Amino acid sequence: xxxxxxxxYCPFCKEFQECQRIDxxxxxxxxxxxxxxxxxxxDLAWFERQRKCLECKNQFTTxxxxxxxxxxxxxxxxxxxxxxxxxxxxxxxxxxxxDRLKNFQNKLGLQRAIxxxxxxxxxxxxxxxxxxxxxxx
Numbered sequence: 001x002x003x004x005x006x007x008x009y010c011p012f013c014k015e016f017q018e019c020q021r022i023d024x025x026x027x028x029x030x031x032x033x034x035x036x037x038x039x040x041x042x043d044l045a046w047f048e049r050q051r052k053c054l055e056c057k058n059q060f061t062t063x064x065x066x067x068x069x070x071x072x073x074x075x076x077x078x079x080x081x082x083x084x085x086x087x088x089x090x091x092x093x094x095x096x097x098x099d100r101l102k103n104f105q106n107k108l109g110l111q112r113a114i115x116x117x118x119x120x121x122x123x124x125x126x127x128x129x130x131x132x133x134x135x136x137x
Contacts, residue, residue, distance in 0.1 A: 010053040017055040101133055
């Protein structure tokens, strides 16, 4: 193994590897400052470094941030994951409801077709069913 870097996580190898800090040539129009700050969120400030993995030879950027910002990111991800799972459950419920509605519509249509019998369904109920069907589809 090649030595001469800091052991950090390589996003290409997907594991901790020896990585060197590298200097990239800057163009005139590029921001040369490694110290960055978000223009709308002044509390988000970081320090950028270009790295090169000595194992896979890929280059990537790392940033140093305040630990409180990292903690906030972890909490936000946990919250987002919870919301995502709730949405997934709601989608499954809507699919089941859609199947039940289609089944009901099929039965209603079959009942109407049998022997020219009329099934009494109020216009209000029919509109509610159609609105629900339109929403699901």
